[in-house]
Amino acid sequence: MTEREEVKIEKLQKLDQSTLERLVEIYMRGYEGMREYGGEGESYAKRYLHWCWGKARDGFFVAKVGDEIAGFIVCDNDWYSKYEGRTVGAIHEFVVDKKFQGKGIGHKLMKKCLEYLSGKDIELWVGEKNERAKRFYEEYGFREVGKHGIWVRMVRRKR
Numbered sequence: 001m002t003e004r005e006e007v008k009i010e011k012l013q014k015l016d017q018s019t020l021e022r023l024v025e026i027y028m029r030g031y032e033g034m035r036e037y038g039g040e041g042e043s044y045a046k047r048y049l050h051w052c053w054g055k056a057r058d059g060f061f062v063a064k065v066g067d068e069i070a071g072f073i074v075c076d077n078d079w080y081s082k083y084e085g086r087t088v089g090a091i092h093e094f095v096v097d098k099k100f101q102g103k104g105i106g107h108k109l110m111k112k113c114l115e116y117l118s119g120k121d122i123e124l125w126v127g128e129k130n131e132r133a134k135r136f137y138e139e140y141g142f143r144e145v146g147k148h149g150i151w152v153r154m155v156r157r158k159r
């Protein structure tokens with residue numbers, strides 16, 4: 001990715017086979033070295049991404065560098081949180097391909113997500129040892145509110 005290459009954030013239009021395969025690749029690579037948080041491999045990833053698409057397709061945003069998908073975020077505006085006891089916003093998945101990480105793409109995706117979920121509390125779960133992601137979320141006002149096994153629950157209160 002050159003300095004001048006533009007990053008576009010778009011709503012995913014359809015989850016066809018080649019897109020799904022690219023998203024799985026990003027997911028697998030994004031979580032490299034953090035296997036405990038990235039699920040049980042490709043078939044898990046495929047099922048999970050299908051579930052995300054079914055549950056939250058209006059908030060399924062991809063970052064594109066040229067024609068290549070570099071990362072994605074899945075934002076749900078209608079998530080029943082059993083921990084909050086009510087419907088909130090949620091981030092179900094957020095990952096940038098390893099080769100594109102650290103270039104500001106995550107910030108662009110998060111900005112889009114916060115626009116989409118504006119006016120809502122937002123819940124997410126992050127691996128307890130995933131310090132970089134936790135710091136990233138804290139910058140946006142997410143706070144740790146609980147823990148379940150290896151997962152930490154973070155919430156950003158509406159403002």
Ligand SMILES: CC(C)(COP(=O)(O)OP(=O)(O)OC[C@H]1O[C@@H](n2cnc3c(N)ncnc32)[C@H](O)[C@@H]1OP(=O)(O)O)[C@@H](O)C(=O)NCCC(=O)NCCS
Nearest residue numbers: 030031094095096101102103104105106107125126130133
């Ligand atoms: C969390 C994640 C989505 C952020 O995306 P990103 O495109 O790397 O994020 P950005 O480049 O916009 O910002 C990353 C921040 O980490 C810093 N950083 C430092 N070294 C970095 C590196 N090697 N890679 C990525 N980020 C790095 C960046 O400087 C930036 O800091 P800032 O917030 O002070 O500006 C991405 O790292 C990722 O996919 N991680 C693996 C999957 C994951 O953990 N997802 C969240 C689980 S809930």
